[in-house]
Amino acid sequence: MRSAVILAGGEARRANGREKYFFTCGGKTFIERLVETLSGVADEIVIVARSPEQCIRFKDLGNISCTCDIRQGLGPIGGLHAGTLAVHGEQVFVAACDMPFVNPEVVRYLFDALGTYDAAIPNWNEWMLEPLHAVYRRDALLSYLESHTSLSLRSMVQSLNTRYIPVEDLRRLDPDLRTFTNINQLDELERINQCPAPDR
Numbered sequence: 001m002r003s004a005v006i007l008a009g010g011e012a013r014r015a016n017g018r019e020k021y022f023f024t025c026g027g028k029t030f031i032e033r034l035v036e037t038l039s040g041v042a043d044e045i046v047i048v049a050r051s052p053e054q055c056i057r058f059k060d061l062g063n064i065s066c067t068c069d070i071r072q073g074l075g076p077i078g079g080l081h082a083g084t085l086a087v088h089g090e091q092v093f094v095a096a097c098d099m100p101f102v103n104p105e106v107v108r109y110l111f112d113a114l115g116t117y118d119a120a121i122p123n124w125n126e127w128m129l130e131p132l133h134a135v136y137r138r139d140a141l142l143s144y145l146e147s148h149t150s151l152s153l154r155s156m157v158q159s160l161n162t163r164y165i166p167v168e169d170l171r172r173l174d175p176d177l178r179t180f181t182n183i184n185q186l187d188e189l190e191r192i193n194q195c196p197a198p199d200r
Helices: 030-038 052-056 076-086 104-114 138-145 153-159 186-190
Strands: 002-007 044-049 065-068 091-096 119-123 133-137 162-166
Touching: 002 030, 002 076, 030 044, 030 091, 030 104, 044 052, 044 076, 052 065, 065 076, 076 091, 076 138, 076 153, 091 104, 091 138, 104 119, 104 133, 104 162, 133 138, 138 153
Parallel strands: 002 044, 002 091, 044 065, 119 162
Antiparallel strands: 091 133, 119 133
């Protein structure tokens, strides 16, 4: 079984407090685009929110579930912990909520690339990784998250038996590598000129 976790619990400080997952692109919100894309490649989708009140905001998204941070204030590590506990699949794709162009073929490739590894992480170079656009093995991730001391995603990735996937290997599936686009600030949103419909 393949699962997907969308991390939506950030404070959106760089977006002037606006909730980035409700930014619109091509007539759909970022979260709608993500759910539509991932529903074609994962057997279940779990959104991780800050609170039960925030979960209510996703009730109209269809066949998804929502859970909340169990360990508050830990950033993405806390969201990963809650999301990994909530899913049922042994393979888990993780995405941030501010990525409107996630490519389903890239996600499939990462699932297939996991093999016997703990994680399949795209990397631009030795230092630039994409831990929030990656596939993890649930048991390995939980084992780390139950006993970690660092809040660093890099430390987590380095602690796992990780397969690094050069982003250049993914250009045949996504020539412009738009799958890794994330929108942190309002002016970045304004610069988006083309918002294609998600592939299924």
